[in-house]
Amino acid sequence: MPKLSDRVNTFTDSVIRRMTRISNQYGAINLSQGFPDFDPPKAMLDALAKVAYKGPHQYAVTFGAQNFREALARKQEKAIGRKINPNTEIVVTCGGTEAMMSAMMTICNPGDKVMVFSPFYENYGADAILSGADPIYIPLVPPTYEFDIRLVEEGFKAGAKAIIVCNPSNPCGKVFTREELMAIGELALKYDAFVVTDEVYEHMVYAPNKHVCMASLPGMYDHTITCNSLSKTYSITGWRLGYLIGPAEVIEGAKKVHDFLTVGAAAPLQEAAVTGLNFPETYYEELLELYTKKRDRFLKGLDQIGLKHNVPQGTYFVMIDIQEFLDLPQFAGFTDLEFCEWMIKNIGVAAVPGSSFFREEVNHLIRLHFAREEKTLDEALVRLEKLKELL
Structure with a gap:
């Protein structure tokens, strides 16, 4: 063999x-x-039952059904603090896992370096390797899981093209403060790098902690690729609906990567999930x-x-x-x-x-x-x- x-x-x-x-x-x-x-939620199950007979059952647009992307834009622009163009700044993926893989393959060339906080969701290291990048690990130190910002700057000085920030963090439950995110963002701007965020647990942040989207910080939208998913927020991990939000140039590249990775997410599940995206606060x-x-x-x-x-x-x-x-x-x-x-x-x-x-x-x-x-x-x-x- x-x-x-x-x-x-x-x-x-x-x-x-x-x-x-x-x-x-x-x-x-x-x-x-x-x-x-x-x-x-029952409303989403009821919507799925209707979709089972009414459809759609064929391919959606590869980068996401129009009504699904529009609903995503309406929901997430509140957190990001700006209007999001559903046609140029969103791509729908097969779960948050593919969102992260698409982001990494879009921005990384073989030999590029990417920083990853440790501990980390196990996919991140594999994502870096599969996209041809070399991971640089930055310790989050137990039991409080704080980090040394000087190590982040050393990573950027060593040529890191991006840093992955899972916020809130799987597995340790850390919520990055606004001050920590600002410090990371300032370095990303200084060294002209990307911040790739995983914000799957954005709605599970316990008082007095607050969730802050990296893309909402001053100057960071054009340097941030936000990976997210509906899996945890709506208890639908098996529906495999994720997405990327970012500047149009990045998303245009991610659309191509996504197209050849999986073609598109399930059309009937997108249709049913619009109901959830329209839920009130x-x-x-x-x-x-x-x-x-x-x-x-x-x-x-x-x-x-x-x-x-x-x-x-x-x-x-x-x-x-x-x-x-x-x-x-x-x-x-x-x-x-x-x-x-x-x-x-x-x-x-x-x-x-x-x-x-x-x-x-x-x-x-x-x-x-x-x-x-x-x-x-x-x-x-x-x-x-x-x-x-x-x-």
Whole structure:
């Protein structure tokens, strides 16, 4: 057999999705891969039912159905603080994953450098490699996940063409402050670079924290490519509807990349999702209230068990410190991955090993999520109580 591409040997399959497969095998409660176990809004389901018979069922315009792009523009121009041209400044993708890949392939030439904050959603490193770029990792230091802006400037001085900012951040739940984003933006302007943002969790930001779009900051619209998705906001991770927003010249390039990657997102799902994009502001307020209650309930349960964790400022993820368990004789030599596999089989709860998110040598953290119904979270906490018996 001829030799395969060298790039496929530079990263593994998704550890997150692997944990789901193992969880399914053993019937564990899946708190690893971040998707809800409750239905999307009824209005969107009703719209989808109508679309099933009325259509459309054939290709939409490759870069997104007209009414879908117009609805996206209306919704997002509030956050970005300017009018968005739905015809020249938006491209609809097959989920946020393809949005990020399209952005990277649009701006990167082989050998370009791209900065990535660590910990990072595992796709970012692979995206950089697949687009021919070399990643430079900037540490977000636990437990507060702050960073040294001097390292960001060093990356730009080293020739980084872009920096990826996930805000709020998966996996650690960090919400970048306006001051932090301004500092990053000023450097991007100084070195004539791009900021590629992932803002999938924009509506899950817990008080007193505030979500700030990088593209809304002074001078940053022309230097920012905003990647986003409907998956988390409307609990439709399986619909795979994402999008890019950015300056027309960038989006024109991204349209071509997207066209040859996937042709286009599903036409009937775009049609049904317009209903969600037209929801009033109260929907997002209620969504935040829902996830705030889930976060508080889950963190309280973790505290009662005695598990050490951070307090996420956004997203629905929480990082758990398992060092005290790894120090026990029965886990001598265990990696965090092996501990997660042991948890699935013996505790009945699936988590993601933190090492899959960090470039640094981090083996003592695991990620859980709380996008579950209350009864599911309560049962997961009951199972996690078994960990106390080990100490």
